[in-house]
Amino acid sequence: MTDNIELFGESIIHHGKNNNRVYLMKINADDCPELVDYALELSAEKGYSKIFAKTPADSCHAFLQNGFTAEAKVPNLFNGEKDGYFYSQFMHPERRIEREPEMVKKIIQTASHKFVEVAPSPELDSELNWCIMEKNDVQTMAKLYRQVFETYPFPVDDPDYLAKSMDENVIYHGIWKENDLVALASAEIDSVGENVEMTDFATRPDFRSQGLATYLLDKMEEDVRSRGIRTTYTIARAYSFGMNITFAKHGYNFAGTLTNNTQIFGQLESMNVWYKPL
Numbered sequence: 001m002t003d004n005i006e007l008f009g010e011s012i013i014h015h016g017k018n019n020n021r022v023y024l025m026k027i028n029a030d031d032c033p034e035l036v037d038y039a040l041e042l043s044a045e046k047g048y049s050k051i052f053a054k055t056p057a058d059s060c061h062a063f064l065q066n067g068f069t070a071e072a073k074v075p076n077l078f079n080g081e082k083d084g085y086f087y088s089q090f091m092h093p094e095r096r097i098e099r100e101p102e103m104v105k106k107i108i109q110t111a112s113h114k115f116v117e118v119a120p121s122p123e124l125d126s127e128l129n130w131c132i133m134e135k136n137d138v139q140t141m142a143k144l145y146r147q148v149f150e151t152y153p154f155p156v157d158d159p160d161y162l163a164k165s166m167d168e169n170v171i172y173h174g175i176w177k178e179n180d181l182v183a184l185a186s187a188e189i190d191s192v193g194e195n196v197e198m199t200d201f202a203t204r205p206d207f208r209s210q211g212l213a214t215y216l217l218d219k220m221e222e223d224v225r226s227r228g229i230r231t232t233y234t235i236a237r238a239y240s241f242g243m244n245i246t247f248a249k250h251g252y253n254f255a256g257t258l259t260n261n262t263q264i265f266g267q268l269e270s271m272n273v274w275y276k277p278l
Contacts, residue, residue: 002155011035015042019153019263020095024053026190033062040066040089049092052261056082056193063087072256072273078193080230086258086273095260095268104238104270108254111244117251122215124175128182130219133172138162140181141172148202153262156200171223172200173216180204183212187220195231196224201243213246221250225278232278235262238270247274 003016010028015021022039039051053063056078068087077084090096098104124130133141138159145156155161166172169191175183186200198220201213221232236243238257248254252274260268 002158003153008035008038013039013042014154015046015048017046017048018151019261020268021048021050021052021261024051024055027053027055027059029056029059032059033065036062036066036068043091049090049095050260051089051091052258053087055085055087057085058082060085060087063089070256071258074231074233074255074273074275076277077195077231077233077275080194080277084195084233086256088258088261090259098257098259098270100239100270104257104272107238107241107244108257108272110241111248112254114245114248115251115253116249122211122218124215125210127177128212129176130215131174131176132223133166133174133184135163135166137172137174137181138166141174141184144181144184144204145200145202147204149264151266152264154200171220173220173223175212175216177207182207183216185213185216185220187224189224189227189229191227191229194229195233196220196229198232198234198247213243214250217246217250221276221278230278231275233273233275235271235273237262237264238272244272244274247276250276252276 003014003018005014009031011031012026014023014025022043024039043051068089070085071088072086074084141162142157142159169189171187173185174181183203188197188199203212234247255273255275258271261271262269
């Protein structure tokens with residue numbers, strides 16, 4: 001079961017029972033406040049328990065007027081000048097309750113202490129090779145995602161979805177050992193807002209703890225910087241020491257926690273937002 005992606009004017013909405021939420025992924029200020037009204041109506045109609053929005057500062061008023069609260073803030077997210085906010089409204093009170101508050105706090109503290117302003121460039125084992133993925137790789141990519149993720153908020157295990165995302169705004173980076181794909185991640189680019197989400201990190205279990213996610217992150221930053229991107233961010237699992245530390249050690253700053261935000265590995269999990277100016 002996958003969630004739906006639809007357009008509302010020039011804005012993009014992701015919603016469905018899989019994540020049990022409405023996610024306003026991309027917001028055009030001209031669509032507000034009608035977009036917020038639609039999200040509230042859609043959530044009430046479908047019984048979703050959360051509405052989640054990534055919005056530039058000039059669209060915040062419509063959310064604040066309707067009782068949304070900011071769970072995270074990324075300075076200069078849009079065009080290197082305009083702050084970005086991650087606003088939420090919990091339609092069901094129980095979804096607001098963090099089930100692992102001490103774990104989340106410990107992971108944030110541990111990762112923040114690993115912060116490095118200028119991270120050294122990682123090296124890759126001589127048996128491994130990095131490349132930007134192409135459409136003829138989508139079957140192999142989907143297979144790796146199926147192997148790593150029992151469930152995921154987007155259908156990355158579907159080759160057609162991966163191919164379509166390549167046509168739009170997503171650049172996938174992979175690491176191979178001969179003909180075997182062993183690690184993968186994506187850079188989801190907002191060329192208008194000059195920002196990018198680093199996401200979809202997956203490493204084959206027998207290749208973990210080798211720094212492959214760090215290597216991919218380094219290569220993705222290098223690539224998007226050449227494309228004029230000014231701010232990079234990620235939405236990382238709040239219960240994962242490894243991914244939060246990876247970003248902190250690569251110069252990312254903590255921006256906030258999105259409570260019970262994303263369905264992954266078969267359950268709703270909270271997510272931490274990290275960001276970095278390029």
